[in-house]
């Protein structure tokens with residue numbers, strides 16, 4: 001039980017889309033297990049191999065390494081139709097998962113009425129707050145789980161009981177939607193559809209917690225792959241403008257059933273700037289040409305929904321909060337190259353509230369975010385960092401910027417990414433990540 005090897009978690013430190021997929025993909029070659037533990041197909045991880053990009057939504061990013069065993073933990077919510085499509089896409093590209101995938105019997109399903117409810121809430125006729133969700137039914141699926149009306153993967157082994165498992169939640173959604181129920185299929189059609197979609201997946205359903213526990217006890221290495229990020233965490237993010245799962249470290253333990261002792265390192269992933277999709281606070285947002293430039297150069301459009309991402313400077317208080325929440329021991333700074341060529345690069349070091357008082361503390365109440373003005377420190381820009389693979393090649397100006405960033409966040413850099421491909425970037429000399437990758 002004492003063995004925990006170099007078990008490592010990769011977690012997002014901003015509002016998602018930090019480039020976690022790339023890092024998981026690089027590290028996966030060194031790990032026996034890659035595990036997803038929360039979120040659903042709201043996530044979109046793009047991994048680029050030999051110039052080919054593959055978008056994954058529910059399948060762990062280790063899919064591209066034949067030696068990796070993939071686990072979908074109990075904290076994940078699954079859309080089975082999308083899962084099947086993803087498996088088929090991977091199969092077409094030559095990635096066969098048939099003997100190396102396990103889906104927790106305790107993971108919950110996303111059902112058509114969850115998606116209908118999510119879309120209805122976000123729609124024009126509804127007066128509720130618009131979160132700008134991905135419209136994938138994530139919130140309602142987690143709501144049903146908490147309300148004890150959810151359907152779990154293990155229930156699929158008992159098709160005769162499915163209608164009873166689904167009925168109460170389904171009826172409640174129908175009642176809420178009333179005349180706006182639209183073309184929501186009947187309960188019978190949902191059950192029928194589910195039985196069909198589940199058929200090819202039944203072989204993958206099992207005791208993921210038990211399997212992970214024995215893997216850990218045997219000393220097999222485990223890489224945990226976070227989805228979304230701390231500022232979207234239902235407890236520690238910018239509530240209510242968050243997703244419905246715990247994307248920060250706590251979610252790893254509830255979403256796998258492993259104890260904290262099973263983890264050694266936490267790598268926090270942040271872009272060299274900040275982005276956010278959907279509504280909600282974003283103090284460092286740039287609503288000018290620079291923001292637009294970052295969006296275009298960084299191709300900041302959602303992997304899942306295609307929506308343009310809001311862009312802004314790196315926000316140190318936001319990232320420092322995420323580092324503390326997750327006990328991050330090394331930063332992975334991604335997409336530094338996107339800032340190449342800018343005459344100046346900004347770093348938000350704090351905020352001034354309505355009274356002009358300077359603070360680095362994030363408000364715990366949504367109304368208190370309003371009126372916060374970012375304190376931006378400007379740095380001289382650099383020419384190019386694209387594709388560089390060691391410290392010595394880093395322009396002096398970029399070094400100065402990164403030093404200020406780590407000082408403000410109070411966590412050292414462990415990895416720097418300088419382009420989308422696996423080979424564009426490097427681990428920071430002398431860090432635990434460099435040891436793992438060497």
Ligand code: IMP
Pocket residue numbers: 015016017042043044131132133134135136137138139227228232241242243244277278279
């Ligand atoms: P939901 O997770 O679809 O309910 O969306 C809630 C909020 O989280 C919205 O602002 C979404 O844009 C955001 N969100 C959910 N998943 C991701 C992601 O993977 N990357 C970035 N934002 C996300």
